[in-house]
Amino acid sequence: MLGEFEYLLITAAAGLGANAYGVSIREEIESTTGRQCSLGALYTTIDRLEKKGLLETWMGEATRERGGRAKRMVRVTPKGVHAAKTFYDAVIRISRGAAWVGS
Amino acid sequence: MSDGTQTLLAQWLLQATARLLERDERDAVLGDLTETGASAWQGMGEVLGVVVRREIALWYDWRPWIAAFGVALPGSFLLMGVSMSVSCTYLRLTGTAVGDVCAPTGHEGFLLLACQVLLLLAWAWTSGFFVGSVSRRTLWASVAVCLPPCLFCLARFPWSRVSGLCLLLFLPPAILGVRYALRKVRLRPGTALALALSATALMIYTWGNSALWILNWALILPAWCIAILARSAGRGAGA
Numbered sequence: 001m002l003g004e005f006e007y008l009l010i011t012a013a014a015g016l017g018a019n020a021y022g023v024s025i026r027e028e029i030e031s032t033t034g035r036q037c038s039l040g041a042l043y044t045t046i047d048r049l050e051k052k053g054l055l056e057t058w059m060g061e062a063t064r065e066r067g068g069r070a071k072r073m074v075r076v077t078p079k080g081v082h083a084a085k086t087f088y089d090a091v092i093r094i095s096r097g098a099a100w101v102g103s
Numbered sequence: 104m105s106d107g108t109q110t111l112l113a114q115w116l117l118q119a120t121a122r123l124l125e126r127d128e129r130d131a132v133l134g135d136l137t138e139t140g141a142s143a144w145q146g147m148g149e150v151l152g153v154v155v156r157r158e159i160a161l162w163y164d165w166r167p168w169i170a171a172f173g174v175a176l177p178g179s180f181l182l183m184g185v186s187m188s189v190s191c192t193y194l195r196l197t198g199t200a201v202g203d204v205c206a207p208t209g210h211e212g213f214l215l216l217a218c219q220v221l222l223l224l225a226w227a228w229t230s231g232f233f234v235g236s237v238s239r240r241t242l243w244a245s246v247a248v249c250l251p252p253c254l255f256c257l258a259r260f261p262w263s264r265v266s267g268l269c270l271l272l273f274l275p276p277a278i279l280g281v282r283y284a285l286r287k288v289r290l291r292p293g294t295a296l297a298l299a300l301s302a303t304a305l306m307i308y309t310w311g312n313s314a315l316w317i318l319n320w321a322l323i324l325p326a327w328c329i330a331i332l333a334r335s336a337g338r339g340a341g342a
Contacts, residue, residue, distance in 0.1 A: 021131075022131055022132075022134075022135040023135045023138050023139055026135075038149060038152045039132055039135060039136075039149045039150075039152060039153050040149065040152030040153040040154075040155065040156040040157075041152075041156065043128065043131075043132070043153055043156075043157075044153070044156040044157060044160050047160070048160070059127050059130070059131070062130075062134075063134075065137070065138055066134035066135075066137050066138045067133070067134060067137040069130045069131070069133055069134030069137065070127070070130045070131065070134060071131060071134060071135075072127070072128070072131035
């Protein structure tokens, strides 16, 4: 079972598609949740998920706006999609009947 | 300090801190910071965050613990003892009086001395190789835990006839072993097994002549662990 932040990261990366890398994922998480996301938390979680086979990463192209430095691109694997769906289903199931869930 | 100097200092610190990251990751993190327009101080905080979290994540695994506290720390104590024993045996055999504090040396002779030297080389090399190959990224910690025992023993070294450096005879082969591991040299299963068997045979002979301490048997473990790891890696590659 995924952790909350792992789920957020996978979902953000999946939504960003081919444009998923450090900065874009971070901005997506921060704008959606309103929480600060440090690069340390982001990259260590990416590493962990990659080790579990839920993400793939590779070094992308270097751009001028990044000072000529490459991006670490992220792609969600089919196993990652499955894990995120399992987490989402569990949250939906356990939330049924909760006072804050609209009828 | 002027703002310009502070910024330069922060930039320098940021680059220096980023050197603790691997090349690809350094590129990605510094690129992210440039893209988001973070200040040098903010950037340094972010980079430190990545470095610290990286280190913490490494210690969730059993390997760094085994390397640092299972092999490096006790190994350095034991290897210093063997280094001392070898030095004292040599000095006695060459007719230099070193007092009666250099035990145990048993039935001394040049053959036994040769066995002890070979054992010291094998133990130190295999310990270094094991520590380096089991946990490369926490090697700094394994080295750090070796320092207090070495400094402690050097500080308390009581003999004037024998140089304190005799305690550190194990260091060159151990460093060589670590260097081999860092170069990602893989021992063939046959070679690793031969090394472990040779060390064990030498140990039995030397032990039979009362020349070593019982805890020295623990030094044989890295050699056997390397043999087992080489065998399982060989099987994995063959599968």
